[in-house]
Amino acid sequence: MDPVGRREIRDVLRQLAAEGHTIFLNSHLLQEIELICTQVAILNKGRLLRTGTVQELTKAIKGAPLQLQLFGDRTAIEQVMAPWPAATLREAAPGACEIEVPITDQQEADRLVDGLRERGISIFRMARRERTLEEVFMTIVGEASR
Incomplete structure (x- = not known):
């Protein structure tokens, strides 16, 4: 379905819900x-x-990724990221990069930030990225398969 059609369907479903209808949607x-x-x-x-x-489902999954925009030596940044093998690094501009690290608690976040600061890496921006429903689904299904 094209974007206009999807939006129209969403609007109709929201209107029906606002009128008190229960809608079961399988997708x-x-x-x-x-x-x-x-x-x-x-x-x-x-x-x-x-x-x-x-x-509720999103908050139940631990390890919301921490996104950081950094300025500094890429090798030093990679060294700090080493304890998190699932972390990703993307070059944003010369001397600047963005990393995403799956942090599970505040102590891990502190360890990451301390490691970056100790190596002279400037932190331009830092924020948690909310997990998508797809990521939540994959985590829950993965846990059930173990």
Whole structure:
């Protein structure tokens, strides 16, 4: 469906919900589910794994990624990132890069920031990135498969 059609469908569904109707929506398009639904049920292979609002499901997953914009030596930045193998680094401009590190608690965040500052890396911006419903789905399904 094209973007205009998707928006029209979302508007109709929101209007029906505002009128008090309950709507069951089954979709693999989790970005759309995030925009439309007030409650989400995650199913896998016919089993109900988890239910809640998008916000509740997102907060239940530990390790929201920390995004940082940095200025400094790339090698030094990579050394600081070494304890987090899932971390990613992207060059943004000469001498500048953006990293995303899956941090699980405040102590880890402090360790990361301290390591960067000790190596003379300037932190231009730092923020937590909320997980998407797709990331939450993959985490929950992955946990259920273990």
